[in-house]
Amino acid sequence: xxxxxxxxxxxxxxxxxxxxxxxxxxxxxxxxxxxxxxxxxxxxxxxxxxxxxxxxxxxxxxxxxxxxxxxxxxxxxxxxxxxxxxxxxxxxxxxxxxxxxxxxxxxxxxxxxxxxxxxxxxxxxxxxxxxxxxxxxxxxxxxxxxxxxxxxxxxxxxxxxxxxxxxxxxxxxxxxxxxxxxxxxxxxxxxxxxxxxxxxxxxxxxxxxxxxxxxxxxxxxxxxxxxxxxxxxxxxxxxxxxxxxxxxxxxxxxxxxxxxxxxxxxxxxxxxxxxxxxxxxxxxxxxxxxxxxxxxxxxxxxxxxxxxxxxxxxxxxxxxxxxxxxxxxxxxxxxxxxxxxxxxxxxxxxxxxxxxxxxxxxxxxxxxxxxxxxxxxxxxxxxxxxxxxxxxxxxxxxxxxxxxxxxxxxxxxxxxxxxxxxxxxxxxxxxxxxxxxxxxxxxxxxxxxxxxxxxxxxxxxxxxxxxxxxxxxxxxxxxxxxxxxxxxxxxxxxxxxxxxxxxxxxxxxxxxxxxxxxxxxxxxxxxxxxxxxxxxxxxxxxxxxxxxxxxxxxxxxxxxxxxxxxxxxxxxxxxxxxxxxxxxxxxxxxxxxxxxxxxxxxxxxxxxxxxxxxxxxxxxxxxxxxxxxxxxxxxxxxxxxxxxxxxxxxxxxxxxxxxxxxxxxxxxxxxxxxxxxxxxxxxxxxxxxxxxxxxxxxxxxxxxxx
Numbered sequence: 092x093x094x095x096x097x098x099x100x101x102x103x104x105x106x107x108x109x110x111x112x113x114x115x116x117x118x119x120x121x122x123x124x125x126x127x128x129x130x131x132x133x134x135x136x137x138x139x140x141x142x143x144x145x146x147x148x149x150x151x152x153x154x155x156x157x158x159x160x161x162x163x164x165x166x167x168x169x170x171x172x173x174x175x176x177x178x179x180x181x182x183x184x185x186x187x188x189x190x191x192x193x194x195x196x197x198x199x200x201x202x203x204x205x206x207x208x209x210x211x212x213x214x215x216x217x218x219x220x221x222x223x224x225x226x227x228x229x230x231x232x233x234x235x236x237x238x239x240x241x242x243x244x245x246x247x248x249x250x251x252x253x254x255x256x257x258x259x260x261x262x263x264x265x266x267x268x269x270x271x272x273x274x275x276x277x278x279x280x281x282x283x284x285x286x287x288x289x290x291x292x293x294x295x296x297x298x299x300x301x302x303x304x305x306x307x308x309x310x311x312x313x314x315x316x317x318x319x320x321x322x323x324x325x326x327x328x329x330x331x332x333x334x335x336x337x338x339x340x341x342x343x344x345x346x347x348x349x350x351x352x353x354x355x356x357x358x359x360x361x362x363x364x365x366x367x368x369x370x371x372x373x374x375x376x377x378x379x380x381x382x383x384x385x386x387x388x389x390x391x392x393x394x395x396x397x398x399x400x401x402x403x404x405x406x407x408x409x410x411x412x413x414x415x416x417x418x419x420x421x422x423x424x425x426x427x428x429x430x431x432x433x434x435x436x437x438x439x440x441x442x443x444x445x446x447x448x449x450x451x452x453x454x455x456x457x458x459x460x461x462x463x464x465x466x467x468x469x470x471x472x473x474x475x476x477x478x479x480x481x482x483x484x485x486x487x488x489x490x491x492x493x494x495x496x497x498x499x500x501x502x503x504x505x506x507x508x509x510x511x512x513x514x515x516x517x518x519x520x521x522x523x524x525x526x527x528x529x530x531x532x533x534x535x536x537x538x539x540x541x542x543x544x545x546x547x548x549x550x551x552x553x554x555x556x557x558x559x560x561x562x563x564x565x566x567x568x569x570x571x572x573x574x575x576x577x578x579x580x581x582x583x584x585x586x587x588x589x590x591x592x593x594x595x596x597x598x599x600x601x602x603x604x605x606x607x608x609x610x611x612x613x614x615x616x617x618x619x620x621x622x623x624x625x626x627x628x629x630x631x632x633x634x635x636x637x638x639x640x641x642x643x644x645x646x647x648x649x650x651x652x653x654x655x656x657x658x659x660x661x662x663x664x665x666x667x668x669x670x671x672x673x674x675x676x677x678x679x680x681x682x683x684x685x686x687x688x689x690x691x692x693x694x695x696x697x698x699x700x701x702x703x704x705x706x707x708x709x710x711x712x713x714x715x716x717x718x719x720x721x722x723x724x725x726x727x728x729x730x731x732x733x734x735x736x737x738x739x740x741x742x743x744x745x746x747x748x749x750x751x752x753x754x755x756x757x758x759x760x761x762x763x764x765x766x767x768x769x770x771x772x773x774x775x776x777x778x779x780x781x782x783x784x785x786x787x788x789x790x791x792x793x794x795x796x797x
Contacts, residue, residue: 133208134227138167145222154229156199167223171196174210174225193230205230252348258341260285260302272327272348274320285346292316292324301331305344309333317348325352368442370420371427379441379449383501386453387494397494398452398461401508402430402468405486405520407446418478422485425476433467449508455493465489465523473521486521488512497526510534541593543579548602552578555610556779559788559795560629560750560772563764566796568788570662572629572772573611574779575603595635604636605643609650612661614782616654622789629662629693637681644684658689662714666695686711693750698738707745715742719753719773725762736766743767757797 134151138144144165152158155170167174173194189211196204208227246253252269254262262280270277273288280287289298293316304311315329328349336342366378374382386397404426411419423446430448431440439451450468455461472487490511498504507526510533515524547553553575560570577585594600608630615628636642651658663685685692693714694707698721717738721731735751742749751763754773763771776795777788 135224136162136167136170136227137222137224139222142167142223144170151227154198154204154227155196156202162199167225169197171206171225192225196227254280254285254346256285256344256346258344260344263343269348272319272350273317288318290316290318290324305331305333309335309341314351315348317350325350326355327351371424371442373427373431373448374439374441376441376443379439379443379451380501382439382441383451383504386451387499387501387504389453390494395453396455396496397504398450398455399492399494399504399508400450400452400461400465400468400523401490401492401505401512402448402450402487403512403516404446404448404472405488405516407485410483410485414478414481414483418481421478422476422483426472426485426487429471429474430468433464433471449505461491465491469521469523488515488520489523490515490526491523492526506534537593540585540590541597544577544590544593544597544599547577547579548599548606550580552580553603553606554578554781555607555614556781557614557785558772558779559777559785560770561776561795563751563760563768563771563796566794567792568776568795569625570627570629570770571615571785572664573607573631575607591633595633598635600633600635601642604633608642608647612651612654612656615660616656618786618789619656619660621786624789626789627660627662627691629664631664631695634666642681644681644688648688659691662691662693664693664695664716667697667699682710696752698734707747712747714748714750714770716750716752717768722751722753722759722763722773723755725759727762732762732766735763735768739763739766739768760797 131148132150134154135146135148136144136151137146144162144167147155147157147160147162152160152162155162162170171194174192189209191207192210193207196206198204206227207230208225211224211226213222213224246266249266250268252266252272254265254269257263261284262282265277265280269275286298301311301313310330310332312328312330315327316324317327317329318324328351330347330349332345332347333341334343334345366375366381367373368375383397383399389395390397404423407419407422410422423442426446427440427442427448430450434440434450434452437453439449441449441451443449450464452461452464468489469487472485476483476485490508490513492498492504492507492511494504497507507530510530511524511526514530515522518524556574556576557571558574559568560572561567562569575587575591577587577590579585591600594603611628611630615626618624618626632642648658651661665682682692691713692711693716694712695716696718697715699718715738717735721734721738723731725731725735739749748769749767750770750772751759751768752772754760754763754771754775756775759773760771760775775797780788
């Protein structure tokens with residue numbers, strides 16, 4: 092009889108039939124050889140010809156859940172319901188001794204097993220069957236097996252600590268992550284009641300509430316303070332879930348511990364960044380608003396008062412621009428420290444942004460308490476600030492308001508404090524002003540004026556007046572200064588001193604300045620054509636136009652060309668303050684572009700600001716305009732007379748022409764003319780005129796000398 096070759100499949104190892112004594116009639120010898128399978132990794136079992144199990148090796152017993160030969164004598168169909176057909180086929184096919192087999196087995200606990208292997212028929216010399224030997228290997232898992240295996244993997248390998256309790260709360264098992272997390276060995280906790288893990292950070296009521304929820308709902312989750320074996324406390328997220336038996340009673344409880352210390356730290360960082368100013372560590376605008384709302388609610392509930400201070404550092408921008416932002420930041424940090432040192436521990440000091448601070452005061456009884464506080468803040472902030480090698484001085488303006496005296500809500504209260512602060516600035520800075528209803532009225536008027544200003548240009552509410560500028564040597568009109576007028580439909584004529592600052596703040600000055608330039612140059616082009624006079628037109632340029640690129644010089648040049656005007660027919664008037672701002676690159680470039688284009692430049696109100704001869708030398712100024720404050724009290728031998736003569740002499744030495752403003756008397760005219768002043772303007776010659784009135788003056792060709 093030919094011995095089959097060793098069988099090799101993907102799911103089994105080779106079974107060499109030559110190892111079995113084919114044809115031997117010694118049944119005991121065969122079984123002795125089969126017991127060699129006790130040392131094999133694969134499962135071996137053997138049946139007699141009737142299908143009764145006569146042998147299982149140790150691997151087979153573990154696979155099917157039997158112990159100590161308890162499966163011997165059972166029908167093979169108990170373990171392998173699908174194997175009968177294979178045995179039958181082997182009995183019919185005399186030339187086959189081994190068949191591959193794949194099917195399902197059933198464990199003692201009725202678990203379905205996916206198996207594969209080989210069934211070998213061992214016949215006697217007479218051809219009668221002795222045994223069927225089966226070599227089996229598990230090839231797959233049922234859903235229940237797979238779920239159990241995954242659960243075991245998770246339980247043993249997860250980073251979250253887990254422990255299993257019986258229904259009474261005694262610990263049955265813990266996973267390795269729990270041992271690492273709590274620093275307690277498995278033997279130290281298994282068998283003990285779970286209360287051994289209670290934290291000293293929680294009282295009995297906390298745990299009563301927790302377990303009451305578990306008993307009633309089967310679960311609980313929340314933050315919990317865990318304690319390491321070394322005594323260290325840390326925040327953790329604790330979940331408790333219950334597994335119920337078929338009878339509906341609790342079978343096991345599983346507790347899962349997650350260390351959330353890093354999460355809490357990250358949350359704390361995010362919360363601080365969202366609620367505190369990074370530079371000064373003071374509460375920021377968001378937290379300030381929250382605390383203000385809380386203070387108002389508390390005061391409303393108990394009938395108390397809340398005080399609010401709004402602080403703005405005076406001239407901080409000058410220091411920031413001069414010494415740099417790093418020095419500015421140091422000043423802000425020191426200012427925050429000083430302000431905080433003036434208030435009570437229960438008060439809130441916040442930084443809203445930039446150089447704006449607020450102080451929130453609860454339980455205010457007497458206004459004199461506020462007065463003492465504002466005096467202390469003003470005093471401490473007036474002390475010198477040592478910034479590296481620099482020593483600087485600042486002051487602050489403070490606005491004060493109260494709940495419920497001035498407002499019943501946070502937004503209105505903050506607006507009131509802001510208005511009071513601006514009132515303090517307007518009154519000279521370095522002082523505190525209390526909010527009044529008149530401030531609110533002014534603020535509302537200002538808001539309405541801003542709204543109306545947005546519509547005024549489109550509704551053609553603006554017009555231009557022209558004040559003649561006279562050649563003092565012959566009394567002839569040679570120039571005209573353009574003056575903007577706003578004819579409000581309700582308020583009538585609005586002063587430029589009132590609406591020009593609003594136009595600058597809102598950005599309307601850009602469109603408005605462009606309109607003034609185009610309208611004025613069209614007018615002077617017409618006068619030059621009609622009267623044949625070499626007249627120049629002077630227009631005022633707002634600093635806001637240069638800072639925010641509010642003028643388009645190439646477009647202006649094209650406009651002049653279309654009118655037949657040369658750039659030198661136009662004079663732009665700037666202030667000394669704007670000249671001081673020429674350290675700003677945009678302003679410096681635009682001032683230089685005027686000169687390159689051929690437009691003349693006049694320096695207005697000379698002598699009233701921070702006059703600097705270096706700026707006169709640095710920039711190509713064409714005209715100096717002596718402010719009318721020097722002309723008003725001009726008489727022979729006066730200080731103003733000496734100043735005017737000095738300005739005129741200086742200007743001529745630098746190649747500049749001089750215009751005197753505010754000439755109202757013949758004596759002023761004579762003194763300035765004798766001092767060599769080139770031009771003059773004022774009520775002596777004419778008040779500002781409409782375009783028609785100016786044309787009448789030109790048509791008369793009058794000599795305006797007194």
